[in-house]
Amino acid sequence: MSLWDFNILVEHWDQFMAGLRQTILASLLGLIGSLVLGTFIAILRIAPFRILKAIGTIYVEFIRNIPLLVVVFFFFLGLPTLGIPVDPFTSGTLGLMVYTASFIAEAIRAGIQAVPSGQSEAARSSGLSYIQTMRYIIMPQAIKIVLPAIGNQLINLVKNSSVLGVIAGLDLMYYADLINLSTFKGIPVYTFVALFYLLLTVPLSLAVHYMERRFARSN
Amino acid sequence: MKKKLMKSFRWSAAFLALIVLLVASGCGGSGNTDTLEAIKKRGKLVAGVKYDTKLFGLQDPATGNVEGFDIDIAKALAKKILGDETKVELKEVTSKTRIDMLKNGDIDIIIATMTITEERKQQVDFSDVYFEAGQSLLVKKGSPITGLESLNKDTKVLTVKGSTSAQNIREKAPDAVILEFENYQDAFTALKAGQGDALTTDNSILLGMQQQDPSFELVGGNFTDEPYGMAIKKGNPEFVKTVNELLKELKDSGEYNKLYEQWMGVKPE
Numbered sequence: 001m002s003l004w005d006f007n008i009l010v011e012h013w014d015q016f017m018a019g020l021r022q023t024i025l026a027s028l029l030g031l032i033g034s035l036v037l038g039t040f041i042a043i044l045r046i047a048p049f050r051i052l053k054a055i056g057t058i059y060v061e062f063i064r065n066i067p068l069l070v071v072v073f074f075f076f077l078g079l080p081t082l083g084i085p086v087d088p089f090t091s092g093t094l095g096l097m098v099y100t101a102s103f104i105a106e107a108i109r110a111g112i113q114a115v116p117s118g119q120s121e122a123a124r125s126s127g128l129s130y131i132q133t134m135r136y137i138i139m140p141q142a143i144k145i146v147l148p149a150i151g152n153q154l155i156n157l158v159k160n161s162s163v164l165g166v167i168a169g170l171d172l173m174y175y176a177d178l179i180n181l182s183t184f185k186g187i188p189v190y191t192f193v194a195l196f197y198l199l200l201t202v203p204l205s206l207a208v209h210y211m212e213r214r215f216a217r218s219n
Numbered sequence: 220m221k222k223k224l225m226k227s228f229r230w231s232a233a234f235l236a237l238i239v240l241l242v243a244s245g246c247g248g249s250g251n252t253d254t255l256e257a258i259k260k261r262g263k264l265v266a267g268v269k270y271d272t273k274l275f276g277l278q279d280p281a282t283g284n285v286e287g288f289d290i291d292i293a294k295a296l297a298k299k300i301l302g303d304e305t306k307v308e309l310k311e312v313t314s315k316t317r318i319d320m321l322k323n324g325d326i327d328i329i330i331a332t333m334t335i336t337e338e339r340k341q342q343v344d345f346s347d348v349y350f351e352a353g354q355s356l357l358v359k360k361g362s363p364i365t366g367l368e369s370l371n372k373d374t375k376v377l378t379v380k381g382s383t384s385a386q387n388i389r390e391k392a393p394d395a396v397i398l399e400f401e402n403y404q405d406a407f408t409a410l411k412a413g414q415g416d417a418l419t420t421d422n423s424i425l426l427g428m429q430q431q432d433p434s435f436e437l438v439g440g441n442f443t444d445e446p447y448g449m450a451i452k453k454g455n456p457e458f459v460k461t462v463n464e465l466l467k468e469l470k471d472s473g474e475y476n477k478l479y480e481q482w483m484g485v486k487p488e
Contacts, residue, residue, distance in 0.1 A: 076412070077409070077412040077414075078412075080412045080413040081412055081413070088398065166400075166405075167414075168377075168398035168409070168414075177380050177381070178381065178399065180381075182381065
């Protein structure tokens with residue numbers, strides 16, 4: 001069995017494309033959702049109120065210490081049982097979003113706390129409000145520290161979207177399994193799948209690098 | 220010189236003839252053994268059954284006992300031939316090993332969810348059909364789906380990745396949305412959670428799921444035919460006849476329906 005069997009790609013092009021489309025969609029939705037949710041959780045974690053802090057901590061420690069597959073199965077089986085109709089794709093993407101948000105929240109929190117506390121003390125004593133301190137003093141410094149870690153999480157998110165394959169989420173991995181099982185040509189099938197994932201993750205990785213450099217210059 | 224050559228040729232020919240004779244007698248010998256006579260002489264029926272198949276032949280890990288529909292058929296056969304249903308020895312077979320074991324004489328008969336096919340008929344003789352297996356649909360009780368004809372583009376049918384069931388349902392219900400899972404338990408869990416409208420595979424597997432959760436039921440009958448038969452070594456017409464007689468007796472007396480209902484949880488169609 002050779003690594004490059006282009007007949008597989010030609011014969012199953014429609015299936016590969018259908019899967020790629022769903023993988024891209026799940027990644028985009030997951031990316032936006034997990035950034036928004038992750039930032040919100042990070043704010044809770046560093047908020048100057050005990051109860052908000054506790055909620056943030058519980059979320060992070062609960063979600064990030066459970067395997068992704070379990071989180072996804074919880075949405076896939078749990079929500080319909082509770083009477084909320086979600087299809088496999090939606091439940092998988094929700095699971096992905098909630099899971100990745102916990103890691104992003106941690107990255108953001110660590111970045112903010114890495115800014116020396118003297119900075120915020122100085123800002124506050126100069127008369128800036130808490131929000132202003134965050135907006136103008138802490139965040140611009142934190143974002144540089146946080147970017148590489150967030151970039152990692154987003155790349156992981158794209159790759160992790162392959163869990164959709166297990167719950168019939170019609171993504172790239174799902175179709176790859178079907179093509180493999182109907183042709184018994186696993187090696188070329190998964191080689192092309194790897195290429196399709198690289199097609200998504202390499203540009204993402206380059207974009208993160210570009211932003212890192214831009215923020216470094218702006219200082 | 221010529222004489223010497225002739226002599227060695229004669230010896231080789233004799234040697235060859237001897238080998239041919241030995242091989243031929245070997246074949247003939249095993250072919251002539253009558254399985255039915257052997258069972259009676261031994262006082263025991265050796266049946267090849269599955270140990271891992273729910274409803275048909277499943278070993279209870281706690282007791283080590285093997286139980287199921289196939290096992291009860293084997294017992295009934297022992298009773299018919301030897302007058303005692305306990306005079307049966309069970310041997311575990313798998314789909315891969317069973318034909319070789321039968322040919323080698325390790326077992327007298329295969330009663331192991333074996334589908335009668337033309338290909339297999341070249342290798343073994345089959346009894347009459349003792350279980351009508353085939354692909355069917357499992358749905359929630361009260362579902363509007365009553366069979367293949369109710370499947371359309373708005374119905375989700377669950378099955379297992381790469382299975383023949385998946386291929387069949389694509390052909391028989393081309394409009395339906397087919398969702399494929401890693402294994403039957405995952406597909407059934409998804410059905411229970413409401414992630415699909417029907418689950419399709421062999422009725423023998425669906426019947427087991429229905430027993431696990433009686434709020435589900437099979438609908439529409441079988442839309443493929445995979446009749447199970449008992450397999451017997453070729454050249455035993457008497458034995459095949461005896462097995463078919465037994466099947467007829469079981470059906471006439473109502474014993475077959477009783478066994479079917481006991482294991483499958485429903486009456487035969």
